[in-house]
Amino acid sequence: MSTDPETTETDPPPRKPEDRTEAGTGRTEGESAPGGEDRDAGPATPSGGDAAAPELSEAEAELAAQRVERERIERRKAQKTGPIEAGAKLGGKAADLLAAVRAVESGEKPVSSAFREPAPAPRRPAPEPERRTRPLAPQEAAAVPGTELVATVRALLAEAGAPDTLAPQVAAVLGEGADTHLRADPWQLLRITGVRPEQADGFARALLGPECRPDDERRARAVTVWLLEQAALAGHTALEVPVLEAALAQRSVPDPDAAVQSSIAEGEVLVFQDALETSGPGSAPVEGAAGASEDENRPVRVLIGLERYALAEESLADGLARLINSVPKENGAADDWAQAARSAAGAAGELIRAVADHGLVLHTGGEASRIEPATLLQAARGLGVRAWAATHSPAGRDMFAALPARPDLPDAAATTHPPLATVAGLLSGTEGPGRDADGALDLDLLIVLDAPQLDVETAALLTESLPDGARLVLSGDPGVLWSAGPGRVFADLLAARVCPQIVSRTPDPGPIGELVSSIGIGELPQVDAPGKEVVIVPVRDAPEAVHRTVQLVVDSVPRAIGVPSQETQVITPGHGGAAGTRALNAALKERLNPGPGRFGGFDTGDRIAYSPAPGRTLPGHVVKADAEGLHLECSGASVVVPKERVEQSVRHGWALTAHQAVGQRWPAVVVVLPGDAAQALSRPWVYTAFGRAGRHLSVVHGVEQALPRAVAEIPAKPRTTRLPLLLRGQLPATG
Incomplete structure (x- = not known):
């Protein structure tokens, strides 16, 4: 230097x-x-505009495609043959929380001890409660609000001293009767992006007057949901109960226990009890390996989360398990794959060999290692496989396209439309191979570059979009910053060790x-x-x-x-x-x-x-x-x-x-x-x-000295996710 x-x-x-x-x-x-x-x-x-455009923009096309895919995910989950066992043989606070959820499902309020006192006996296992259809997030609102509705909401906001510029977004998020919803529950304003609890409190005081109290259940529920949304912005898909309750106390919620309990009762949030590993890191609990008393005393992690991220993580785990457990399509003879692997040097050959036999493969390395998935793409196309690669950004796509081709491998993709796309373009349908009659991506192999940038919702859409028998390769540098959205998909998969992992030995030069x-x-x-x-x-x-x-x-x-x-x-x-x-x-x-x-x-x-x-x-x-x-x-x-x-x-x-x-x-x-x-x-x-x-x-x-100290001592901040546990419940670790 x-x-x-x-x-x-x-x-x-x-x-x-x-x-x-x-x-x-x-x-x-x-x-x-x-x-x-x-x-x-x-x-x-922003979530909406004043008038519908004659043609969909790139962002609108992407959101529309995501809505279609989420509907497909929900239909797929509804077709499962049996209920999912959850919370079996749990005791103490975890069992009480599960009982609270079941009470809500039956229309009752959860017992008051659900968050305070240990249960006298463990609850019997029961099917996971059926979940409501997830409401659209603000950016997913399908319809542009009418001018009359916007005007009504604008008048209400002005009456309470709130910025009337929020009116279009409020109308889009709350829908028809938005003004009525706000009068009945002023803290619904917290559902609008950028609004903070203190601002919603001022709005509520202006509308409710003396009836506005800090212990209002409506405020407690709204702040609970808002905190979980803020946690999602920081990368978490759920929060542990003590962390959430501490955050509620910091936001002047008098009884955090009651706030969480009320949010569960009204279906605003979901509760999960995840059994923690007791046999060492990286190992899954062994079913039936211990007596009932040991299972009942197994330590659990109690989590609270929003339905949209819970659905995404479960759908992602299901989709990954489907790819791992399904037999890859017979694309090219085994001898042809073996010959392609032998002709590629180093980790590229290992990658081709792993992809030949597995539905999911992880590949790690720096910038120079991108030549290895590029070699895989070219080799697969040469074998007649319908292979595509997707990157995080158009610039990344262009850099990947500029990597040197191998003259010894036939390139069936040497056409005016190279098999490269961005992840957003692939999902929206503006790039890529398109979809088949069943709505799945019309391909046999998908290579996703920049895999650490996949948030849990995008990753779920990708995996659910792949047909049975397709191969998925996730490639990226595990040292870079994680996704802007919630989850740490690539890191969770690396830690779960449920599929082959190919580590590049190609160093970045200079x-x-x-x-x-x-x-x-x-x-x-x-x-x-x-x-x-x-x-x-x-x-x-x-x-x-x-x-x-x-x-x-x-x-x-x-x-x-x-x-x-x-x-x-x-x-x-x-x-x-x-x-x-x-x-x-x-x-x-x-x-x-x-x-x-x-x-x-x-x-x-x-x-x-x-x-x-x-x-x-x-x-x-x-x-x-x-x-x-x-x-x-x-x-x-x-x-x-x-x-x-x-x-x-x-x-x-x-x-x-x-x-x-x-x-x-x-x-x-x-x-x-x-x-x-x-x-x-x-x-x-x-x-x-x-x-x-x-x-x-x-x-x-x-x-x-803050720079060398950050490099030596400050790793990535942890994110709370459920994907590793969900995967361990469906797949054995490969060691």
Whole structure:
């Protein structure tokens, strides 16, 4: 590593950092959801508009496809031949919670001791209660609310002193009679993205007057659901009861026990009792191996979760078990697969051999290891297999397509339509092979790159979309940041060990590859960078960090490295603060594309980051603006963002957060680490940010020892999920 020798004039003292608010989450970047993980997030897309468009946009097409798939998932689950045994031979608090659920199913209130006193005897096992159809999430609302309904809701919001700009979203989420629902239960306002409990409390006081009390059951239930939604934003699919109750107490809920109990009684949340392993890590409980008394005393983990994520995790476990247990289709003779494996070197051959015999295979490795799934794709196509690959982003798809082909393998995919797609495009039907008569994807093998970015709902849709006998390969780097949505699917599957795992031995090349590989094992060494592949630029404060970043992007990197400004990406921990994305983008725009921002803050030629849906970021630039909206070009595709959605879904893109940058790479990257970012650093964040660089990495370093400490001591924050246990209940571990 080398240190930049240039010096600058002394800058004024740093400004007070502004709140780092994550778009679409309603919380600041420094605030975690209960027990959760702070994450960067792209701008969220509003749930509705004022008028129906004649043609579906990419986001609307994706959401429509997801609705169809969820209906298919629910039908599939309803066709199961028998009930699912849950809670068998449990005692104590877990059995009481299960009794509460069954009481709710029969129309009764749960017993008051369900969360307080141990039961005198264990409950008998019974089928899992039948669940209601999950309501659509805000972004899934199918119909645009009528103008009359919006006007009525706007009047109610104004009456209570709430922002009337929330009216379209309230009407879309609560549906017909939204004003009546709000008058009956003002805390339903918490179902709107970005609304916080204190804001809903003020709305309730304005409507209810003296009848508004902190111990109101309606408030307790609404805050319980809100906390679980915030936990989902932090990656959890459920929360343990003590964690949830502690969070409720922090939100001034007088009786957290009663709040959770009431939420279960009204069907707002679900309760789960997961038996914990007692025979060591990685081993599943052995059925019938112990007496009844030992089973009754087995420790359990009591979880509370929302139905949508519970349904997704169960559907994902079912779909994965179906793929693992089904015999792969006879695509090519066994000798042909063996010959293809022998002709591929190293881990690529192992990958082909594993895919030949198994329905699910995991593949791990860094950026250079992508050549191995590329070899698999080419070999499978050469055998006549209908194989496709899907990536997290269009940029990742283009990089994968540019990998060198093997001349010794026939490529049946050398057509005008290469077998590559994005995950979102595959699910929405705008990319990929399309679907067969049964609604399944019309393919035999699906290779999913960037697998750590799969949240539990997207992964469930993918697995349920695959036909029986299809093969699924999940490939990715386990060291990068996890998905923006709830769950940790790839990490859970790696830990469950229910299928073959192929570990790549292809190292990332050069000084940057050496540095990133060392970070992955918790070390931050000095690497030899004779060509200035890695440069450290020390700074004293945030204003100096902004100044030096602009200097690097505009002058130093183009002049010394030969990478132009438009191919250099800035990455920083947060959106707010004196050196966050907002401040850096403003400074970079002033130098690279100055203008008045006459198109809602944007000018023609501005570099942007477009988020068609939460958790997805597409880099691009502004082409023009007219009555239709803001015209963008993103990875070669034309996108029109309606005027009313620009503020929520488009940001300037010279500077991004690491979560926005994951799944993409640039020739040069400038990572900015101002002093106020020390608390946001972790090993996965540093690994992801540094790993986005191809030829050159500059680190604007103002966190002193916080950087090596984060790499050595701060792993990914844990996420509470149920997928490993669900898989262990259906599949044996492979060791």
